[in-house]
Amino acid sequence: MGSDRTLRFKSRKRWPLFTGVIVLAIVLILMNFISLPYYIYSPGEALPLQSMISVKGGHKPAKGEFMMTTVYVVYASNIYNFLYGLMLPHHQILPAPTVNGGLTNTEYNQLEAYMMTSAHQGAEIAALHYLHKPISVTTTGVMVLSVQRGTAAYGHLFPGDIITVMDGESLKDPNRILTILQHAKVGERVSLTVIRQGHIKHLLLHLMALPPLPGHHHERPGLGIFLAPAQVVHTPIHIVIHSGDIDGPSAGLMFTLEIINQLGSVNLTRGYRIAGTGTMSADGTVGQIGGAAHKIIAASNAGANYFFVPADTAAGDTNALHAEEEAKKIGTKMKVVPVSSLQQAISFLMSLPPKTS
Known part of the structure; x- marks a missing residue:
C-alpha cells in the first residue's frame, strides 16, 4: 500500500509540469502569428x-x-523575426508605416x-x-505603383497597371492627368483605359477627396493612387x-x-x-x-x-x-x-x- 501511494504521489507531481510545458508550447506557437509592425535594417x-x-x-x-x-531588411512579421533582427549588428528598428507608407x-x-x-x-x-x-524614349501612359486602401480605385486598379487614357484624353504626357484632375470635382466619375498584363480594360471610377497638398488648404479630387511615367527605351x-x-x-x-x-x-x-x-x-x-x-x-x-x-x-x-x-x-x-x-x-x-x- 505504501508503495502504491508513493507512485500516485509522484504521478500527481508530474501533471502540473506537463501542463506547463503544453501551455508554453501553445504560447510559443501563437506568438508566431502575432504580427509586429516593424522593419529592422542592418548593413x-x-x-x-x-x-x-x-x-x-x-x-x-x-x-x-x-x-x-x-541594406539587409527584416520585416518583423512575428516576434521571432523581431528577435532575430535585434541580433543583427548595427541594426535600426523602424515602424512599418515609416517605411512602407501604410501599404x-x-x-x-x-x-x-x-x-x-x-x-x-x-x-x-x-x-x-x-x-x-x-x-529615344516613348511614354505609353502612367503606371500605377500602389493603390490606397479604402478608395474607389482599391480592388479595381493594381500595381503595374498602365493607364493610357482618362476621360478620352491620352496620357502620353504624364503631367496631363494632373491637368485633368485640376478641373474635376470630388464625386465625379472618370473613365479610364488601362493595360493590364497585355489586356485592355475599361473602368469607371469616382473621384474621392484627398488631403490638401503642402502649402494648400483645400481637399483635392483624386483616385488615391501613386503613379509614375510608363516608358519604353529605344x-x-x-x-x-x-x-x-x-x-x-x-x-x-x-x-x-x-x-x-x-x-x-x-x-x-x-x-x-x-x-x-x-x-x-x-x-x-x-x-x-x-x-x-x-x-x-x-x-x-x-x-x-x-x-x-x-x-x-x-x-x-x-x-x-x-x-x-x-x-x-x-x-x-x-x-x-x-x-x-x-x-x-x-x-x-x-x-x-x-x-x-
Whole structure:
C-alpha cells in the first residue's frame, strides 16, 4: 500500500509540469502569428557591378570596380523575426508605416520591385545621354505603383497597371492627368483605359477627396493612387542588368557609372574600388535614398576607397549627414563623397590620380 501511494504521489507531481510545458508550447506557437509592425535594417553588402551589367559592344576594365551597396531588411512579421533582427549588428528598428507608407507588405514589395526596374531604365537613359549615344524614349501612359486602401480605385486598379487614357484624353504626357484632375470635382466619375498584363480594360471610377497638398488648404479630387511615367527605351545598344532579388531605386547612380565605364574609352574607376548609392533620374540628377549609414558600413567592410552618397541639397535631406557621421563613428579610411549629379560624380573620378598598385 505504501508503495502504491508513493507512485500516485509522484504521478500527481508530474501533471502540473506537463501542463506547463503544453501551455508554453501553445504560447510559443501563437506568438508566431502575432504580427509586429516593424522593419529592422542592418548593413548589407557591397556588390561588384561588372558581373551584374553587360553592355553589348562594351568592355570591362581589369582594374578597379564600381560597387552597389545594399541594406539587409527584416520585416518583423512575428516576434521571432523581431528577435532575430535585434541580433543583427548595427541594426535600426523602424515602424512599418515609416517605411512602407501604410501599404501592405505585398504592395510594398511590388513597389520596390518596380523601383528597381525604374532604376535600370533611368541608369540606361542617363548613361546613353551622357555619352551622346542613340536613344529615344516613348511614354505609353502612367503606371500605377500602389493603390490606397479604402478608395474607389482599391480592388479595381493594381500595381503595374498602365493607364493610357482618362476621360478620352491620352496620357502620353504624364503631367496631363494632373491637368485633368485640376478641373474635376470630388464625386465625379472618370473613365479610364488601362493595360493590364497585355489586356485592355475599361473602368469607371469616382473621384474621392484627398488631403490638401503642402502649402494648400483645400481637399483635392483624386483616385488615391501613386503613379509614375510608363516608358519604353529605344536604343541599338543592348544593355542587360541582372540585379537578382535586390529591389529599390538606390543603385541608379552606380548602375549609370558602370554602364558608362563599359561603353566609354576611359576607366572611370581610375583603378580604385568605388562604392556608392543614390537614385538616378534620366537628366542625371542624383536623389536621396534610405539606409545611408548602413551602406557606409557595407562599403567599408568591402574595402571601398570612396563612397558616393547623395548630397543634402533640400530641406530635410540627411543622406550625406548620416553617411559622414557613420563613417566617422566606425573610423573608416574610406572617403565619403556627396554628389548631386552624374556629372559631379564623374568629375570627381576624373580628378583622381590613376592607382598604380
